Amino acid sequence: MIIEPKMRGFICLTSHPKGCEQNVINQIEYVKSKGAINGPKRVLVIGASTGFGLASRITSAFGSNASTIGVFFEKPAQEGKPASPGWYNSVAFQDQAKKAGLYAKSINGDAFSTEVKQKTIDLIKADLGQVDLVIYSLASPVRTNPVTGVTHRSTLKPIGATFSNSTVDFHTGKVSTVSIEPANEEDIANTVAVMGGEDWSMWIDDMLKAGVLAEGATTVAYSYIGPALTEAVYRKGTIGRAKDDLEKTAFTITDKLKSVKGKAYVSVNKALVTQASSAIPVIPLYISLLYKVMKAKGIHEGCIEQIQRLYAQRLYAGKEVPTDEKGRIRIDDWEMRDDVQAEVAKLWGETTTENVFEISDLNGYKTDFLNLFGFSVGKVDYLADVNENITIEGLV
Secondary structure (H helix, E strand, O other), rough: OOOOOEEEEOOOOOHHHHHHHHHHHHHHHHHHHHHOOOOEEEHHHHHHHHOHHHHHHHHHHHHHOOEEEEEEOOOEEEOOOOOOOOHHHHHHHHHHHHHHHOOEEEEEEOOOOOOHHHHHHHHHHHHHHOOEEEEEOOOEEEEEOOOOOEEEEEOOOOOOOOEEEEEOOOOEEEEEEEEEEEOOOOHHHHHHHOOOOOHHHHHHHHHHHHHOOEEEEEEEEEOOOOOOOOOOOOOOOOOHHHHHHHHHHHHHHHHHHHHHHHHEEEEEOOOOOOOOOOOOHHHHHHHHHHHHHHHHHHOOOOOOHHHHHHHHHHHHHOOOOOOOOOOOOOOOOOOOHHHHHHHHHHHHHHOOOOOOHOOHHHHHHHHHHHHHOOOOOOOOOOOOOOOOOOOOOOEO
């Protein structure tokens, strides 16, 4: 079939297997171009099919020659309907890993469930024995707690007062004011239950009990802070409460890992176009302005550049891992530079529907958004028939 992008709001309903494949290949080539990393050799990535999780799996495998197990929840193709982009990304990763002679297996299922945790542990025991790095990169809006059976849904809301600020429809370039009503206590609790540290801690508890964490094992979860411009809806909102919980959990996990001389970190990453961030009002406009400023300064990074730098210059640089006063790794350091934030704040006050394409990089944002689904990727013939119904080799 010939596959074209079909949009509904901030969601693309289709994805392109060849575009996703080329996207994965491009990321692999970037990691290889930066040279070998003296990094992990046996890696579990929880949330391995898109964004920072996919970049982590690629960097582990093609930067450190690591054996990798990826856990994700993706949809295969149905009659006349393409698979989810993470499915096609995983097909491509497995194919490239096989060509490179690298061990790679994947588990498709609900990472929050006890069953998937056990299946993953059984696979580690059978094939790798233990792992020395666990990346936790889940970005689901819904979680069913496997102990209580309660299903929690996260919300994107401010806390304490209605939030109003500028946002942009990245499809049309229309700049408008958005207002979001504040969260109640139930909203906050549900968001923390989905996006906080509880599930990360459950994974580590189960893995420690099973003896599948190697001596000196490291685990890393990803977070975001961002600027004053977005803090009301992000860092000081419901998501921020969840990220606070995630960051506190790193300390409790580190205590648990003392038995294997391990360590847990939270890495604070840069604002990037992801399926999750596209859904947050205000964030698309901020990212579009940020891209403009950082590209002009020659310091722009995508997911793969961020994670390669995290591995090469922070986690596996052969010295103590540098952290901030709250124990967090800061790979958002270039985004949060004073000169960058001052320019973004200035542009924010000047942005209108009439000039948004001129003073921001909204076109770059749109391209990155389409890339997530395998569209607008160079070297891909989008007029050619493609087989949408492809399987993931190495799926357990």
